[in-house]
Amino acid sequence: MHKVKNISKTKNQHLKNPRKAQNFWGTLFRLMTYLKKYTIAVVVVVILAIGSQIFQVQTPKVLGKATTEIFRGVVIGFQMQKGGLKVSHYPINYNKIRDILFTVILLYLIAALFSFLQQFIMTQVIQSAVYNLRKELKAKMKTVPVNYYDTHSNGDILSRAVNDMDNIAGTLQQNLTQFITSITMFFGTLWMMISISWQLTLIALITIPLSLVVVGLVAPRSQKYFAKQQRSLGLLNNQIEENYAGQLIDKSFNQEHKAIKQFDQENEELYQSSWKAQLISGLIMPLMNFVANLGYVFVAIYGGIQVTHGNITLGNVQAFLQYTQQFSQPIAQMANITNAIQMAIASAERVFEVLDEPDMKDNHVDIPNIHTDNKIEMDHVVFEYKKGVPLLKDYSLKVKPGEMIAIVGPTGAGKTTIINLLERFYDIQGGSIKLSGCDTRNMSREELRQHFAMVLQDTWLFNGTVWDNLKYGNEKATDDEIMAAAKAAHVDEFVRQLPQEYQTVLDESASNISQGQKQLLTIARAFVADPEILILDEATSSVDTRTEIHIQHAMQRLLNHRTSFVVAHRLSTIRDADKIIVMNHGSIIETGNHHQLMQKNGFYADLYNSQFSGNTNL
Numbered sequence: 382m383h384k385v386k387n388i389s390k391t392k393n394q395h396l397k398n399p400r401k402a403q404n405f406w407g408t409l410f411r412l413m414t415y416l417k418k419y420t421i422a423v424v425v426v427v428i429l430a431i432g433s434q435i436f437q438v439q440t441p442k443v444l445g446k447a448t449t450e451i452f453r454g455v456v457i458g459f460q461m462q463k464g465g466l467k468v469s470h471y472p473i474n475y476n477k478i479r480d481i482l483f484t485v486i487l488l489y490l491i492a493a494l495f496s497f498l499q500q501f502i503m504t505q506v507i508q509s510a511v512y513n514l515r516k517e518l519k520a521k522m523k524t525v526p527v528n529y530y531d532t533h534s535n536g537d538i539l540s541r542a543v544n545d546m547d548n549i550a551g552t553l554q555q556n557l558t559q560f561i562t563s564i565t566m567f568f569g570t571l572w573m574m575i576s577i578s579w580q581l582t583l584i585a586l587i588t589i590p591l592s593l594v595v596v597g598l599v600a601p602r603s604q605k606y607f608a609k610q611q612r613s614l615g616l617l618n619n620q621i622e623e624n625y626a627g628q629l630i631d632k633s634f635n636q637e638h639k640a641i642k643q644f645d646q647e648n649e650e651l652y653q654s655s656w657k658a659q660l661i662s663g664l665i666m667p668l669m670n671f672v673a674n675l676g677y678v679f680v681a682i683y684g685g686i687q688v689t690h691g692n693i694t695l696g697n698v699q700a701f702l703q704y705t706q707q708f709s710q711p712i713a714q715m716a717n718i719t720n721a722i723q724m725a726i727a728s729a730e731r732v733f734e735v736l737d738e739p740d741m742k743d744n745h746v747d748i749p750n751i752h753t754d755n756k757i758e759m760d761h762v763v764f765e766y767k768k769g770v771p772l773l774k775d776y777s778l779k780v781k782p783g784e785m786i787a788i789v790g791p792t793g794a795g796k797t798t799i800i801n802l803l804e805r806f807y808d809i810q811g812g813s814i815k816l817s818g819c820d821t822r823n824m825s826r827e828e829l830r831q832h833f834a835m836v837l838q839d840t841w842l843f844n845g846t847v848w849d850n851l852k853y854g855n856e857k858a859t860d861d862e863i864m865a866a867a868k869a870a871h872v873d874e875f876v877r878q879l880p881q882e883y884q885t886v887l888d889e890s891a892s893n894i895s896q897g898q899k900q901l902l903t904i905a906r907a908f909v910a911d912p913e914i915l916i917l918d919e920a921t922s923s924v925d926t927r928t929e930i931h932i933q934h935a936m937q938r939l940l941n942h943r944t945s946f947v948v949a950h951r952l953s954t955i956r957d958a959d960k961i962i963v964m965n966h967g968s969i970i971e972t973g974n975h976h977q978l979m980q981k982n983g984f985y986a987d988l989y990n991s992q993f994s995g996n997t998n999l
Contacts, residue, residue, distance in 0.1 A: 405726055412549070412729050415510040422506050426499050430561045431569075433495035436488045438569040441703035442577065443488070447481040449696030496562075503558045511550040518542055518732060524740040527806045528766075536619025541735055544614055545728035552725035556718045563711035563718070570708045577697045577704070578687070581680055585705050588676035606658035607724040613651040615731070620647050658724070673706070680705050741826070748813050748820040756782045756817060756914070756944045757803070763811030764802060772798055774968055776812070780944060780960075787947045787955035789988065790964035796948045800916055803946070804833055834912035840899040847876055848883040850902055854910035863909055870905035872898075915945040952989050961985065 416423055518541075530538075574582045624640045684698035757780040764773040776799075780786050788796045801807050802814060805826050814821050821829050834854060842850050851863050851872075867873045875898050879885040887894065894902075907915060949955050956975045963971035963978065963985045971978055971985050978985040 404730075408726050408729050408733065409722070411733065412553075412726075415514055416506060419506045419509065422502050426503050426506070426558070427561055429495045429499040429502070430558070431565045433492045433499060434562065434565040434569045436495070437492040438566070438573050438704075438707070440485050440488050441700040441707070442573055442697075443481055443485050444703075445694070445696035445700030447478050447696070448699050449694045451478070499562075500558055504554060507550065507553045507557065511546065511553070514549070514732070515542075515546055518546070518735060521736050521738070525735075525738050526741050527801075529738060534615075534619040536617075536621065537615040538735075540615035540618040541731050544618070545731050548728040549725050549732070552721050552728075556721050556725075559714055560718050563714040566707065567711040570704050570711070574701060574704045574708065577701050578684075578693055580687075581684055581701050584679050584683055585676050585708055587679075588672045591672045591675075606654055606661060607727045609654040610651065610658050610724070610727070612731075613647065613654050617644075617647045617651050620644055673710075676708075677702065677705050742808065743825065744822065746813075746820055746822045748823070750820075750823075751815070751818045753815070753818045754781060755779045755815075756784075758815040758818075759799075759802075759812070760815070761812040762802065762809050762814060764798065764807065764809045766807075773802075773809075776969065778962065778969070780946075782944055783942045784959040785945045785947060785955075785957070787949060787958035787961045788964060789949060789952060789955065789961060789985065791988075796964055797918060800835075800918055800946060800948060803914075803916070804830055804835070832913045833916060834907040834910035834914075835916040835918065836900075836903050836907045837918050840896070840903050842887055842899060842902060844887065846881075846884050846886055847879070847902065850887060851883075851906055851909055854906040854908070858909050858911075862911075866905045866908035870901055870908055872901050872905045875901075913944060915943055916948075917945065918948045963988075 522538075522542075571582070574585060620643055624644070681698075681702060684693065684701060687693040688695050688698055757778070759776055759778040762773050762776040764776075766772060778786075778799075788799060790796055798807075802809055803821075805821055808822065816824070816829065816832060843853070848863070851867060852858060855862075864873070867876065875894075876882055876885070879894075904917075907917075947955050947958065955961060959974065960972065961974060961978055962969055963983075965984060971981065971983055973981070979989065
């Protein structure tokens with residue numbers, strides 16, 4: 382019910398020109414702060430990761446002892462044969478090899494156990510952290526100003542809340558543990574390599590600068606494409622959501638081809654940004670493997686020479702070659718993690734953009750409470766949606782308890798704006814709005830809205846039973862109160878004809894009931910809320926004439942002793958109003974009841990006669 386001006390254009394501008402990723406490390410650090418409350422668990426994970434790698438990095442060197450033992454037995458056997466001795470079998474100590482194999486299996490088992498515990502704990506930590514982030518985002522969506530939804534498309538907001546959030550969770554889940562493991566594997570492997578041969582270690586270390594150059598050149602280029610990919614995904618979601626919601630309109634006006642063309646365009650942009658991001662980031666692993674293989678070749682050649690000179694055992698060379706592969710593995714993993722983090726940071730920045738939006742201001746004003754018999758007082762109110770273009774100028778209105786106030790006027794006159802201001806969807810720029818003598822800005826929005834219930838022209842029903850939708854207005858309402866409201870709003874008549882009556886489940890768009898029936902349900906829901914002040918904004922626009930008469934009779938009963946505001950274009954619905962406010966160009970131009978305004982023969986009389994000329998019954 383909020384004011385919407387050029388929304389499509391504004392939303393598209395926002396989506397097409399989003400803020401660029403500017404602070405990679407700042408965003409990463411902020412993301413990590415969500416793990417702060419799980420510090421102890423993270424420390425345990427780090428300890429388990431270190432323990433797992435300590436046991437795992439031992440295995441190549443231990444296995445190397447078995448190779449050395451076999452090689453020693455073979456050499457001795459050759460020497461014995463060379464000396465003329467018959468050798469039925471080589472003098473290999475199989476008991477020692479058996480003990481070595483058992484040791485290796487035990488090391489692998491302990492490493493696997495530690496790795497499982499590490500992954501299990503980290504899964505709990507990451508899912509809990511993202512759970513809290515998702516809750517924070519949901520809470521934030523309740524505190525942003527209404528105009529945030531005017532300037533951001535539904536699809537983009539959904540993409541941030543679902544796709545970007547899932548991307549963050551998946552990346553942290555898969556890569557944070559791997560990051561810790563890679564760090565510990567790197568240093569553990571390096572230590573074991575040094576313990577075998579510092580000369581071979583120097584050769585292996587030559588590949589590190591080359592690896593860093595690869596990461597430094599590729600990663601920054603992939604970041605901008607990952608950011609563009611997430612933005613394109615939000616645009617595509619918005620386009621799909623819009624087409625799905627308006628599919629009947631698309632078909633009615635034969636605009637399917639245009640919708641498909643728009644989809645193809647958005648899909649193409651997503652495709653272009655996605656394949657570029659994946660292609661550039663995908664270069665990291667092949668390049669890293671190439672660099673690692675260079676180091677492997679050099680180590681193998683130099684190690685073989687050292688074995689022939691007797692400076693190192695064959696088993697240690699074999700172990701060192703394994704360590705060389707393990708040594709390059711964490712570097713390659715780190716490069717791959719960098720690739721994934723680029724995408725996660727792009728998503729995190731989009732989520733943080735929402736979290737950093739300014740909240741609705743709740744500034745108190747220095748206006749004292751007054752004693753008054755009026756329920757609502759609008760005193761010289763000034764309001765503008767766009768700076769410098771006032772919509773309400775020096776607007777004043779007094780409403781006594783139980784009065785029915787009708788607001789009429791042409792489109793854009795400011796009728797719905799008054800409702801927006803009463804419930805503080807927007808705050809005024811001047812003057813004062815008082816509820817029972819208290820300026821509404823000195824009340825919390827939740828406290829203020831407890832006094833109101835609203836029925837809008839655009840019906841909204843959630844996926845659930847008819848009964849649940851009625852009870853939504855007041856969870857504490859009794860069954861008798863709900864039934865009384867349903868009968869008074871003529872809901873009971875058509876609900877009894879539904880398959881499961883009040884337990885009939887309405888789907889997401891409530892397509893299994895008519896538009897007029899939806900409207901009646903929203904009216905009954907407002908009556909169940911039993912508010913002090915009832916707002917009806919074109920509430921009978923989707924109801925046929927016969928049902929409209931029933932609703933008018935119901936209103937006379939249900940609005941008794943209740944203050945109400947009725948915004949209407951169909952003037953037949955408000956002839957019995959206590960006061961009719963006639964607006965044009967953001968100002969009140971006439972005030973009075975129906976007969977008084979007709980006698981004035983002014984703007985209201987012209988509106989009324991233009992609607993009902995030729996119909997003597999109205």
